[in-house]
Amino acid sequence: MLFVAFTFILSSCKKIDDCTRHFKNDPIPQLSRICFGSCSSQNKAQPILNTIVDKKPDLFIYAGDNMYADTDDMKAMEAEYYKLCKKDEFQRLISNVKTIATWDDHDYGANDSGKHYSKKAESKLKFLNFWGEFNNLERAIHEGIYTSYYWGDSIHRVQVILLDCRTFRDDLVTDANGNYTQNQDPNVTMLGSEQWKWLKTELTVPSKIRIIVSSTQFARSHDGYEAWDNFPHEQEKMIQTIKDAHANGVVFISGDVHLGELSKINPAGLYPIYDLTSSGLTQLEGVDIPNVNRVGDVELDYNFGMIDIDWQDPNNVLLNMKIGLLQGTEKLKYSIPLNDLQF
Numbered sequence: 001m002l003f004v005a006f007t008f009i010l011s012s013c014k015k016i017d018d019c020t021r022h023f024k025n026d027p028i029p030q031l032s033r034i035c036f037g038s039c040s041s042q043n044k045a046q047p048i049l050n051t052i053v054d055k056k057p058d059l060f061i062y063a064g065d066n067m068y069a070d071t072d073d074m075k076a077m078e079a080e081y082y083k084l085c086k087k088d089e090f091q092r093l094i095s096n097v098k099t100i101a102t103w104d105d106h107d108y109g110a111n112d113s114g115k116h117y118s119k120k121a122e123s124k125l126k127f128l129n130f131w132g133e134f135n136n137l138e139r140a141i142h143e144g145i146y147t148s149y150y151w152g153d154s155i156h157r158v159q160v161i162l163l164d165c166r167t168f169r170d171d172l173v174t175d176a177n178g179n180y181t182q183n184q185d186p187n188v189t190m191l192g193s194e195q196w197k198w199l200k201t202e203l204t205v206p207s208k209i210r211i212i213v214s215s216t217q218f219a220r221s222h223d224g225y226e227a228w229d230n231f232p233h234e235q236e237k238m239i240q241t242i243k244d245a246h247a248n249g250v251v252f253i254s255g256d257v258h259l260g261e262l263s264k265i266n267p268a269g270l271y272p273i274y275d276l277t278s279s280g281l282t283q284l285e286g287v288d289i290p291n292v293n294r295v296g297d298v299e300l301d302y303n304f305g306m307i308d309i310d311w312q313d314p315n316n317v318l319l320n321m322k323i324g325l326l327q328g329t330e331k332l333k334y335s336i337p338l339n340d341l342q343f
Contacts, residue, residue, distance in 0.1 A: 208338070317339075
């Protein structure tokens, strides 16, 4: 069965455009600077990618809505990927910085969609092909696109967990005004049973820092938009999973909402959980969405996220959270001691 699945995936990869072969795959001995972003239209110029390259990160993470397809026509989706691929700014990024990705709704295939999107299997193949992931057998053979990466030796180990918040997610519930509201049904899911099992195991793998990439925000307060808070039982399950694994050093990064901010929650029996959000690379609303869990100021301009890891003092490792702007300016600048993210 695995052979058949793998053969099918490989056969679909033979038509990968040459431009996607330029992904940088050099080893990363130690992660010290991570940049990430979301919400980038393939139909717009993306000069902010040049700014990101100039920051010289070790890793760049696309956190979702990496292009806007919104289609169940796979030829049309491939054409939209091709538009992004041919951009000089994108080529400069992927040839200079190790780049990985997960998806959100618009590159998954339909706005605000979940498990009922009819082309999710076909869309996955397009995703794996475009991001040069066809050799990632583990990611290829299971349903959905969740996966993880590790960089650094045992003293500097950073685990990056890419969640899939679309393939398995149950439907959202709306209130009388058409806003998304909390679904209190304990049987609904965000990640699905198999992804939850996988995540529980991943969180037991020894690592100093664990960066969980969620395309939708994990720690912001309820606001009627898409977020983990629409599935409160699943949000609590994530907190309990971290507790059960006794996983130190967890932080979240997210996108989706067309603004940049840092959110913080303080779950009982757990260290503070931070969620650094960056959105968008090309998409903006220019409107603040109130968030009682916000730390510091909101950023409404084009932005990308940055985490600078200061390894200089092994007894006082620092995670410096920042929001970068198109002009290269760094905002927010919130420092989190790794010692504060321990049981």
